[in-house]
Amino acid sequence: MYEALPKAMNVRNVLFTCFFLLFILLPERTYAEQQQGSTENIMKWQMKWGDQDELDEGPPSIKSDDGWSNMSEGDTLPEKPYSNSTAWIKIHLPTIKFDRPGMLLSNIFGQRIKVFLENKEIYSSNIRFLYDKNNIFLPLEVSGGGKNIYIGIQTTKDQVGIQELPQIGNSEDLLHQFLLKDVINIILGSSFLFIALVIFICSIFLNKVHSSSWISLSIIIAGFGVLVLIYSPFLYTFYNDYSDVYLQLLDVALFVLIPSMTYFFELVLGTGYHSILTKFRKFQCAYSIVCFICLVVYLVIPRNFFEMYYNLTVDMFVLIVVVQLVLLTVHSIMQALKGNRNGILLAVGLIVLEITCVTEFIWFLIRSGSYDLFIWKWGVTVFILSLILVLGRNYAQNHNQVIKYAKELELFNTDLHRSEKLSIISELAASVAHEVKNPLQVTRGFLQFLTNRYSNQEKIYITMALEELDRASNIITDFLTFAKPQFESITLLDLNKELKHVEGIMMPLANLQGGRIQMQIPVHLRVKGNSSKLKQAFINVIKNSIEALSENGEINIWAYEEEDQTVIHIQDNGEGMSANELIKLGEPYFSSKTKGTGLGLMVSYRIIEVMDGSIEFKSEKGVGTEAIIRLPSAND
Missing domain, CATH: 3.30.565.10 (Histidine kinase-like ATPase, C-terminal domain)
Incomplete structure (x- = not known):
């Protein structure tokens, strides 16, 4: 029963994790579909290009009717002209029939954004980060019906504009939907960080042999947790002032993540052909150290060092990750073909991660960037589950091994105790048997001699005495055989x-x-x-x-x-x-x-x-x- 306990606990924990992650990864549109009756979509809007200074000047600089193009849902996001840096979007508000109205603008592509109700600025954000997808919630007034919303957008990316239909509705419903769009990533990323923290705390109580795999796994899960959190627009929407910190935190997480992944595979599946995983891990550690140093230098002199830092931490990083995934996948598959169950689990997790990421990236390119990446989170989740399963399986095997060793030790102690007792008895038997057997033989001889000189009744007593002497002699013979069972002839x-x-x-x-x-x-x-x-x-x-x-x-x-x-x-x-x-x-x-x-x-x-x-x-x-x-x- 006790041997099956760790396996049962392991299965229970994995199932709990699966259901929990499944719950938080449910489609984000569920709540929005329930609220369709309480919102109204704006089907058309207009767009025009302007200069950088116009964004600071506001709507008065672009209120002329010239240059506006009509846009609707399904239109491809326009590419930014080389000579223009600002895009303007004009949305005409219909008559507002909600008591507490609001507007939700989903998937707006841009980095610096300002929103005006006619000439009044009602929203402003400036994301100093490569991430350019925004969700904006705007509280409105009933008197705003019939007026125009002007959205000024600046970005360093090629594409700019609105990907989804703007919505008008009750503020409570839209705000709930707005929060739900991004809070899923927060919950998922926080869950990864919590799991990583639990695993790390558990590793403190393990010996050095087992704690290495636990610590490396906690670093891997924490790295993916940071990646999911920083991918979310939630942080940039509500805590935009810390956008530079998010970027630096992401870099640090990735620098630690890549050698930790290689090290975990090295511990679980071995070092590979000619210790290739060990050599590659050492190279990754050296690369990460160099990146840390460059990050510090970049923080001190960002303008003069940006291009070099970008090439080192983006271009070269992508190449290293591709090589790493190829090495780990090939090594896992080779171990799986040899019947290694850990190899099978890790190969499945890696392949699922790679298929989801590659497939979604290809679809992202096909859609010209007008696609919200989310399937990769499923791939990360499956990969992390495979790592946890491997760790749990190793823990169960170690527990069973301890049980086996404990039983063998118990048998060894029993045999040792028995051998000690037998050794003592052997020595005692050898010394006593020789001393007792000769007097018994003499006594038996005299009793046999006396049988001829007594009556029948007395003979019966003497015969009984002889039988007991014979029984005693047999016992002594057994003692001698036990003490010295050497064979006269083999x-x-x-x-x-x-x-x-x-x-x-x-x-x-x-x-x-x-x-x-x-x-x-x-x-x-x-x-x-x-x-x-x-x-x-x-x-x-x-x-x-x-x-x-x-x-x-x-x-x-x-x-x-x-x-x-x-x-x-x-x-x-x-x-x-x-x-x-x-x-x-x-x-x-x-x-x-x-x-x-x-x-x-x-x-x-x-x-x-x-x-x-x-x-x-x-x-x-x-x-x-x-x-x-x-x-x-x-x-x-």
């Missing part, structure tokens, strides 16, 4: 013949218990050992099985060859043993029988151990017990 033994002999010895005892022995031993199996010791080991095991039988009991014995080992199974349908009893099996003085000492099975363990074999027991209470004995095969 020969090539026919396992079929040896076990047939054991079957003949044990069959009467089995019949007395109401059971029977069935044996299937191939004639070609050979092992090396001492015949009497081998028989003694099997007799002890079979004797235990017989004593566990009830009426109509059965013992099945079969053997076969498996690679370089001969495997013998002894299975009974007796009373079986519990898990606790099975663990103690083979320990000194443990026996499930009333008068048992446990030495017989210990002797069997020692004999098989000296023969370089092993013995294993499987048992279930009320079902029976199975002994599996493995000995080195002597078949040539």
Whole structure:
């Protein structure tokens, strides 16, 4: 149960992340569609070109009727003439039938924008950034119906104008729709940053071996979070004064992001052919350091250093990212073809990211720039999910490995404890057995001599004493065998013949218990050992099985060859043993029988151990017990 816990938690967290990201990436138009009945679209407007000074002078400089062109939805955004730097858009307001009116201007392309209601300036923005898509909300008055809205736009880009129909409606509805357009990016970017923070905090509690991948992943997710946030017009609409800071923050995030991605793949999938990922990562780190230095210089002398900084951080950066994606994709696919599941996950995530970005960029070019990029966010989300899945999978594998090592350590400690106990008993048995056996033999001799000189009743007592002496002598013999199970002579033994002999010895005892022995031993199996010791080991095991039988009991014995080992199974349908009893099996003085000492099975363990074999027991209470004995095969 505990082994499956990390996997279950990992799956739960991934599913939660998927549903959460799916929720925040729902189409942005849902709310707008619900509000269609409370808004009115302006279907046509006019546009003309002017000089830069006209934007500062305002509408009086362009109010003449000359030069205006009619525009409507679906028209291609006009390209800026070389001789003109300002575009003017005139929107005639219809009669306003809303109590608290407002206007929403979506996807206006421009960097410096001023909006006038007739001659009165009601909005102004100046985005000092390459990003030029704006969403503008304008509160209006009912008395504004029938008047003209003038929008002055300046930009360094080629395209300028309105991409979507202007809307007039209730201020609350339009403001909600206005906020919803950009707040999705804020939520998504903030979610990425939050996930990155959680992963980074978790990495603090890990050792150095595992914390590297966690920290690199947190940097990757944080980098994409910053990218999503800064892509949003929300920041430039409400916090335009910090636009330069956004640009610098984006540069820093990208400088850190690219080597972190390579490093994460290097940790998860290896260094690649001739350590190419390691070499490329070192180059990226050097490039990022140079970019950091250039950023500092650019902040000090921006005018003299802009062109060099732009070429270094834009043109060269794009080339490095393309090379990086190719390397990571090829490496992931190669690992995936080798059956590496992490390689499969990372290859899928990368390919989805690349397909979405390339496809959307091509469509952006086809639409001549009049397209709002948003599908790439899905690609980033899928890629981040693949990274999290890989990290979670590695965590689950590490947890399972720890569980495995803990079990192996427990078994090792059990075997070590057992070996220590057996070593102590062996030394004790060897010293005591030699000292006790000789006096017992002398005592037995005198008792046999006295049997001829006493009456029948007294003979019975002496006979009982002799039997007890014999039992004591057998126990001492077992002690000696356990302590020093060396074989006097080692020969090539026919396992079929040896076990047939054991079957003949044990069959009467089995019949007395109401059971029977069935044996299937191939004639070609050979092992090396001492015949009497081998028989003694099997007799002890079979004797235990017989004593566990009830009426109509059965013992099945079969053997076969498996690679370089001969495997013998002894299975009974007796009373079986519990898990606790099975663990103690083979320990000194443990026996499930009333008068048992446990030495017989210990002797069997020692004999098989000296023969370089092993013995294993499987048992279930009320079902029976199975002994599996493995000995080195002597078949040539």
